[in-house]
Amino acid sequence: MKTKPLPERHQIKPADTWDLSSLYPDDGAWEKAFRRYGKRIDGYEPFRGRLGESPEVLAACLKFDSDLSRLDERLGCYAFLRTAEDQANSHYQGMLARYQNTATRAEQAASFIRPEILGIAAGKMQKWLATEALAPYRLMLERILRFKKHTLSKKEERLLAMQGEMAQAASKTFRQLNDADLRFGHVTNERGERIELSNATFSQLLHSPKRSVRRTAFHQFYRQFQAHENTLAATLSSSIQADVYYARARGFESSVAAALFPDQVPIRVYDNLIAAVKRHLPAVHRYFDFRRRKMRLKDIHVYDTYVPILSHLSTRRTWNEATKTILAALQPLGKEYCRVLEKGLRGRWCDRYPNRGKQSGAFSCGSFDGDPYILMNYKPDVLEDVFTLAHEAGHSMHSYFSARNQPVEYYDYTIFVAEVASTFNEQLLFQYLFHRARNDHQRAYLINRELDSIRATIVRQTMFAEFERQTHEMAEAGEPLTVQSFQDTYRRLLQEYFGPDFVLDDELAWECFRIPHFYRAFYVYKYATGLSAAIALSQRVLQGGRQELDDYLGFLKGGCSKDPLDLLRDAGVDMTRPEPIETALEHFEELLEELEQRL
Numbered sequence: 001m002k003t004k005p006l007p008e009r010h011q012i013k014p015a016d017t018w019d020l021s022s023l024y025p026d027d028g029a030w031e032k033a034f035r036r037y038g039k040r041i042d043g044y045e046p047f048r049g050r051l052g053e054s055p056e057v058l059a060a061c062l063k064f065d066s067d068l069s070r071l072d073e074r075l076g077c078y079a080f081l082r083t084a085e086d087q088a089n090s091h092y093q094g095m096l097a098r099y100q101n102t103a104t105r106a107e108q109a110a111s112f113i114r115p116e117i118l119g120i121a122a123g124k125m126q127k128w129l130a131t132e133a134l135a136p137y138r139l140m141l142e143r144i145l146r147f148k149k150h151t152l153s154k155k156e157e158r159l160l161a162m163q164g165e166m167a168q169a170a171s172k173t174f175r176q177l178n179d180a181d182l183r184f185g186h187v188t189n190e191r192g193e194r195i196e197l198s199n200a201t202f203s204q205l206l207h208s209p210k211r212s213v214r215r216t217a218f219h220q221f222y223r224q225f226q227a228h229e230n231t232l233a234a235t236l237s238s239s240i241q242a243d244v245y246y247a248r249a250r251g252f253e254s255s256v257a258a259a260l261f262p263d264q265v266p267i268r269v270y271d272n273l274i275a276a277v278k279r280h281l282p283a284v285h286r287y288f289d290f291r292r293r294k295m296r297l298k299d300i301h302v303y304d305t306y307v308p309i310l311s312h313l314s315t316r317r318t319w320n321e322a323t324k325t326i327l328a329a330l331q332p333l334g335k336e337y338c339r340v341l342e343k344g345l346r347g348r349w350c351d352r353y354p355n356r357g358k359q360s361g362a363f364s365c366g367s368f369d370g371d372p373y374i375l376m377n378y379k380p381d382v383l384e385d386v387f388t389l390a391h392e393a394g395h396s397m398h399s400y401f402s403a404r405n406q407p408v409e410y411y412d413y414t415i416f417v418a419e420v421a422s423t424f425n426e427q428l429l430f431q432y433l434f435h436r437a438r439n440d441h442q443r444a445y446l447i448n449r450e451l452d453s454i455r456a457t458i459v460r461q462t463m464f465a466e467f468e469r470q471t472h473e474m475a476e477a478g479e480p481l482t483v484q485s486f487q488d489t490y491r492r493l494l495q496e497y498f499g500p501d502f503v504l505d506d507e508l509a510w511e512c513f514r515i516p517h518f519y520r521a522f523y524v525y526k527y528a529t530g531l532s533a534a535i536a537l538s539q540r541v542l543q544g545g546r547q548e549l550d551d552y553l554g555f556l557k558g559g560c561s562k563d564p565l566d567l568l569r570d571a572g573v574d575m576t577r578p579e580p581i582e583t584a585l586e587h588f589e590e591l592l593e594e595l596e597q598r599l
Contacts, residue, residue: 005196006356009086016319017085019348023078023370030078030095037071038102044109051116052124058117059133062140065110070368070408072106075099077367084375086357087180104164111161115154117144139561140409150250150261160249167246170239171519177231178514179359182224187217197221199360200377206306207382211297218303222507225514229483232513236471237481239519244475255472259522263416264563270465272578273528277462278496280585284459285499287451287592294599299503305452308383309599310445315383319352322378322386326393329432330425332541334549340400341393349396350374350389361516364392364422366399368408383449390429394422398556406559415523416564419530420537421556423457427538444598447591454588458528458581463497464515465525472521486512529575532584536573548572 024030047061079099082092120128125145129138151157184197190210195201197220205217225232240255247258260267292300294309308315317325323345327338344350351358354377366372374392378385398421402411430450437443470489475481490512494504517524537555540548555571568575 004193006198006200006354009089009355009357012353012355015348016352017348018081018351018373018375020078020081020370020373023074023081023367027082027095030075033071034075034099034102037068037075037106040068040071041102041106041109043068044106044112048112049116051113052120055128055131055133058128059137061113062137065113066409068106072103073367074369076103077365077370077373081351081365081373081375084359084363085351086355087176087359088357100165100168104162107161107164108158111158112154114144114147114151115157117141118148118151136407137409146264147261150252150258152250156249160246167242170235170242171516173235174232174239174516174519175359177228177235178516180357182228184221184224187213187220189213198354200354200358203306203384204379204382206303207308207384209307211304214303214307215301218301218505219507222510225510226507229510229513232510233481233483233486236486236513236518237475240471240475240481240521243472243521254476256469256522263414263565265416265565266576269529269575270469270525273462273525273581274466274469276578276581276585277459277528280588281459281497281499283585283589283592284455284497285501287455287588288499288502290592290596300501301503301505302498302508308445308452309448310441315445316381317383317386318380319378320346322380322389325386325433326390326425326429329390329429330393332428332549334553337397337553341397344371344374344396345389345393350376352376352378354379362388362392364395364399366396366403368403368411372396372399372403387426387429387449387453390425391422394425397421401553401556402559405557406561410561411559413559413567414564416526416529417555417567419526420533420568423527423531423534424538424552426453426531427534428542431538431542440598444595447595447598451588451591451595454531454584454591457531458584458588459497461524461527463493464517465522465528467493467512468518468521468524529581532580533568533573533575535584535587536580537571540572 024033043064044061047057047064051058051061076099079092079096083089083096086092117125125141128134129141134141152160179199184202186194187197187205189195189205190208190213195205197205197217202217202221206214208214208217243255243258247255250258252258252261256270257267260270288300288305291305291309295304297304323342326345327342330338330341349371351374358377359375360377362374362376364372364374372395374389374396376385376389376392378389395418398413398418402413405411430446430453434443434446434450437446467490470493471481471486474485474489479485487509491504491509494508498504512518537552541552551571555567558567558570561567562570565575573580
C-alpha cells in the first residue's frame with residue numbers, strides 16, 4: 001500500500017515558498033540588524049524621568065520608541081516566519097527565542113513611558129496636545145490617557161514588562177506540542193493511499209466522502225490529545241490564570257473587560273453575540289438534521305459535518321486556478337486591489353503547501369516595511385482552502401493598504417476589524433461562484449458551503465467565545481481548572497450548540513485542549529462579529545456604486561487611525577447594535593430554506 005509522507009522543508013520548490021527578502025535578504029542581514037537593535041535599546045535611558053519637561057522632549061521620546069518598534073516588528077516577523085516554516089528547526093527556534101528575549105528587554109527599558117505620560121498633569125497635557133511637536137502623536141497619547149486608571153507605578157510597570165516572555169510560555173508550549181511533538185500516525189484515505197495524519201491533513205481527511213475514513217481520522221487524531229490531557233489542561237489553565245492575573249493587576253473588573261478595553265468595545269457586544277446566536281440555535285439544529293437525512297445517515301457525528309453534502313461534486317483546483325478564481329471574484333474591489341494581489345499570489349507572498357513540521361492552518365503576517373506574507377497548507381481537492389486563501393488575502397491587502405496610507409504609528413489595524421476584511425473576500429468569492437454555477441446541483445453545493453461557513457465562523461466561534469468566558473469566570477471565582485472541569489464545561493456547550501439529536505463522541509470533549517485561540521483568549525468572538533459585518537458590507541458594495549466602494553476602501557486604508565467601531569460605522573455598518581448579527585443569522589436561515597427546496 002502506497003505511503004504519502006509529508007515532504008521535508010528542503011524538498012519544497014522555492015517558487016512555492018515565500019520570499020522574505022522584503023524583510024531581510026538572508027539570516028546574516030537579520031543578525032546584523034538584530035545586533036543593532038540590541039544596542040539601540042539603551043537609547044531609552046536619556047529620556048527616563050524627563051517626559052514632563054516639554055512637548056518637544058516627549059515627542060523625541062515617542063519618535064525614538066516608534067522607530068525602534070518599527071525595527072522590532074521587522075525582526076520579529078522574519079524570525080516568526082522562519083520558525084513557522086518548520087517548528088522543529090532548532091536554529092530558527094533559537095533565533096525567535098533570542099528575539100523574544102531582547103524584545104522583552106526593550107519593553108522593560110521602555111516601561112517608564114506610559115507611567116510618565118500619565119503622571120503629567122491633565123491641564124498641562126491638554127495644552128501640550130495642541131502643540132505642533134505632538135501633532136503626529138496626539139491620537140496615540142489620547143489612547144494612552146484612557147488607560148490612566150489601569151496603569152501602575154513605574155516600578156510595577158517594569159515588573160510586568162519583565163514578565164513578557166514568561167507570559168507567553170503557555171501558548172508557546174501548546175504550539176510546540178501541537179505542531180512539532182504530537183505524532184498521529186497514518187490513515188488510509190478513500191483512494192487507498194496511506195496519508196500521514198497531522199494538523200494539516202486532519203481537515204483534508206474530514207472532507208473525505210468515505211465515512212470510515214472520516215471516523216478513523218477523528219478517533220485517531222483525538223487519542224493523542226487524550227494521551228496528553230493533563231499536560232494540556234495545565235497549559236490551558238496557566239494561560240487563563242495569566243489573563244486573570246494581568247486583568248486584576250491593572251484593576252479591571254474581569255478578564256473579558258480587560259481584553260475589550262483597548263478597542264473600546266462594550267461588553268454588551270460580546271454578550272449580545274452569544275444571546276443572538278442562542279436565539280437562532282433551533283435553525284442550526286434543523287440544519288444538522290437536514291444534513292443527516294441528505295447524507296442518508298442513521299445518526300450524525302461531528303466528523304460528518306465537514307464533508308459537503310454533495311460529496312461527489314469535484315472541487316479540485318490547482319494553486320494557479322484558485323488564484324485566477326479569487327482575482328475574478330474580487331474585481332468589484334477595483335483595479336489597484338486586484339493588480340497588487342495578483343502580483344503577491346502569483347509571486348512569492350505565499351508559502352503554499354504543507355511540509356513536515358510546518359505550522360498548521362493558515363495566517364497572514366503583514367508589517368509596515370515588508371510584504372504581507374501568507375502561510376497556507378493548500379490542498380487542491382479541498383474547496384475550503386480556496387476560501388481560506390481568499391480570506392488570508394483579505395488580511396494581507398488590509399495590511400498593504402494600511403501601511404501605504406497611514407504613518408507607522410497608526411497603520412496596524414486591530415484584530416476586531418481584521419476579520420471583516422478577510423471574510424468580506426469570502427463573501428465576494430461565494431457570490432462569484434454561485435452566480436456562475438452551471439446548474440442547481442452546483443448552486444446547492446455552494447449554498448451548503450456557505451451554510452457551513454456561517455455555522456463555523458459565527459455559531460462555532462461563539463461557542464468557543466462562551467467557553468472562554470465561562471472558564472475565565474471559573475478562574476476568577478477561584479474554581480479549579482482541571483481536566484474534568486474543562487471537559488464538563490465544554491460538554492455542556494457542545495450539547496447546547498449541537499442539539500439533542502446530535503451524537504457527541506466522547507473524544508470531542510478533548511477538543512477544548514486543541515483550539516490554538518484558547519491559549520490567547522477573547523479573540524474568537526471577533527470572527528463572528530467580523531463575518532456579520534462582512535456580510536452587510538459586501539452586500540453594500542455589490543449593490544452600491546462608487547461611494548460604497550470608496551467607503552470600504554477607506555476602511556482598508558484606515559489602519560488604527562480611528563477606533564474599530566468608528567471605522568466600521570464609516571464603512572457602513574454599526575456593530576454596537578444587534579442588527580448585523582441578527583441579519584447574518586437570518587441569512588443563514590434563508591439559505592437553509594433555499595437548500596431544502598433545491599434538494
